[in-house]
Amino acid sequence: xxxxxxxxxxxxxxxxxxxxxxxxxxxxxxxxxxxxxxxxxxxxxxxxxxxxxxxxxxxxxxxxxxxxxxxxxxxxxxxxxxxxxxxxxxxxxxxxxxxxxxxxxxxxxxxxxxxxxxxxxxxxxxxxxxxxxxxxxxxxxxxxxxxxxxxxxxxxxx
Amino acid sequence: xxxxxxxxxxxxxxxxxxxxxxxxxxxxxxxxxxxxxxxxxxxxxxxxxxxxxxxxxxxxxxxxxxxxxxxxxxxxxxxxxxxxxxxxxxxxxxxxxxxxxxxxxxxxxxxxxxxxxxxxxxxxxxxxxxxxxxxxxxxxxxxxxxxxxxxxxxxxxxxxxxx
Numbered sequence: 001x002x003x004x005x006x007x008x009x010x011x012x013x014x015x016x017x018x019x020x021x022x023x024x025x026x027x028x029x030x031x032x033x034x035x036x037x038x039x040x041x042x043x044x045x046x047x048x049x050x051x052x053x054x055x056x057x058x059x060x061x062x063x064x065x066x067x068x069x070x071x072x073x074x075x076x077x078x079x080x081x082x083x084x085x086x087x088x089x090x091x092x093x094x095x096x097x098x099x100x101x102x103x104x105x106x107x108x109x110x111x112x113x114x115x116x117x118x119x120x121x122x123x124x125x126x127x128x129x130x131x132x133x134x135x136x137x138x139x140x141x142x143x144x145x146x147x148x149x150x151x152x153x154x155x156x157x158x
Numbered sequence: 159x160x161x162x163x164x165x166x167x168x169x170x171x172x173x174x175x176x177x178x179x180x181x182x183x184x185x186x187x188x189x190x191x192x193x194x195x196x197x198x199x200x201x202x203x204x205x206x207x208x209x210x211x212x213x214x215x216x217x218x219x220x221x222x223x224x225x226x227x228x229x230x231x232x233x234x235x236x237x238x239x240x241x242x243x244x245x246x247x248x249x250x251x252x253x254x255x256x257x258x259x260x261x262x263x264x265x266x267x268x269x270x271x272x273x274x275x276x277x278x279x280x281x282x283x284x285x286x287x288x289x290x291x292x293x294x295x296x297x298x299x300x301x302x303x304x305x306x307x308x309x310x311x312x313x314x315x316x317x318x319x320x321x
Contacts, residue, residue, distance in 0.1 A: 035188065035195045043203040054199045062184035066176045078164065079172035086173075102260050139169070 004141065013142035016134045020084055021071030023131060024064045027109055031061035041108030045098050063087065071138070074147010081138035088132040095120055095128065214297020216290070219278060219305045221313040232274030236281035236292040237311060247280065247314055255281065255292040266299045276303035283310025 031038040039057035042048060048056060063083060070080025091109070098105060098120060107120045144150065164172070188194045225231055226247070233250035235242050242252040251272070253265055269277060277296060281289025293306040307314055 032184075032187075039195060039199070040203050043199075050200075050202055051198050053203070054195050055197055058184045058188050058195060058197070059181035060184075062180035062187075063177050066180035070176065076172045076176065078169050079176060082169055082173040083177060102263075 004143065006141075007144075009141040010144050010146050013138050014146050017071045017074070017077055017081070017138055017142065017145070017147075020081070020131060020134050020138070021068045024068030024071065024084060028061040028064035028068065030110065031057070032065065035061070038108065041106070044103070044105050044108070045094050046101070046103065047094055047097055060087075073149075074145050075149045077145040077147060077149070078139050078142060081135045081142070085132055085135035085139060088128055088135060092125060092128050092132065095125055099125075214294045214299070214301075214304065216279075216293040216297050216304045216306050218308050220308055225276065225305070226278050226307070226314075230275035232269065232272045232277045234269065234277055234279045234292065234296075235311070236279055236288040241282070241311070245311070245315060247311075250280075253292065255288040255295075257286075257288070257291065261292070261295050261299065266296065266301065269296060269301055276305060277301055278305045278307055280307035280314055281310045283312045 035054075035057050038061065039054050042057050043050070043053045064087065067080045067083040067087065070076050071084065091107075095107060099122075103120075105120060107124050109124075138145075185197075188197075219225060226233065233247045235246050235250045235252050236255040237252075238254050239252060242250075242254075246252070251268070253269070255261075277293075279289045279293040279296065281287045281292065283289070287306070287310055289310045290306045293304045297304040
């Protein structure tokens with residue numbers, strides 16, 4: 001039996017999925033409610049051209065919502081984890097660029113706080129890096145995820 | 159029994175579908191908002207990146223303090239280049255302080271490499287005093303023995319300096 005086939009992965013991956021899913025659901029909420037504030041957060045990073053700022057602010061939060069729901073429910077959870085991993089890579093790149101530029105700003109990940117209260121730092125990078133590792137773990141190892149999908153697919157007794 | 163595990167292609171397909179569908183949902187929801195966000199922003203956002211207050215410890219010195227004229231003291235003028243050109247303390251280094259921009263690494267490096275035993279910063283003496291803010295920022299970035307001249311340039315000017 002290879003490491004990939006170990007049945008314990010689904011048990012280990014479940015709390016990882018629930019935690020990661022909760023993070024994404026929590027993160028998307030304020031962005032969905034107030035896209036204008038999130039657009040300003042995106043613009044503050046000074047990475048995207050102005051023409052793409054609003055589009056990003058409108059499209060990213062629903063993708064976070066979808067990833068969170070997929071992870072929590074166990075429906076297409078590996079695809080959800082792949083989305084989460086992709087977003088974490090983008091967030092890490094944006095944070096690194098902002099820090100390299102010396103910008104002192106809030107990461108804008110959760111409910112908007114001022115840079116003075118929650119400035120980006122190496123701790124933010126470490127936190128996002130840890131979430132990326134969790135997402136990659138789910139993508140690679142959670143081959144038979146526990147959740148709604150596995151419940152619905154359970155074969156009926158003959 | 160055939161495997162029910164999705165292939166890499168299936169996972170990619172599902173992820174792409176979820177991303178596109180949810181992004182479209184986001185755009186659709188925006189369209190029905192009472193005040194929708196324009197898809198393309200025409201006017202740049204007024205960005206004001208707030209800088210946290212520098213937390214470095216600085217000591218205050220009087221304008222007449224003899225420490226200011228000692229050879230081991232580096233005087234730093236936090237005012238604008240124009241104000242510096244009009245008058246500055248003898249051997250002072252100009253380092254204009256910007257309340258909105260963080261101090262550059264080069265500026266900190268120039269002070270750190272000056273070889274001075276202490277750094278005495280003076281600003282415009284107003285409230286908030288650019289000299290005090292610069293002194294705190296220098297101290298927070300690792301410069302030791304940073305002093306701020308009480309009252310700034312207006313208090314120093316009667317004491318001495320060079321045009």
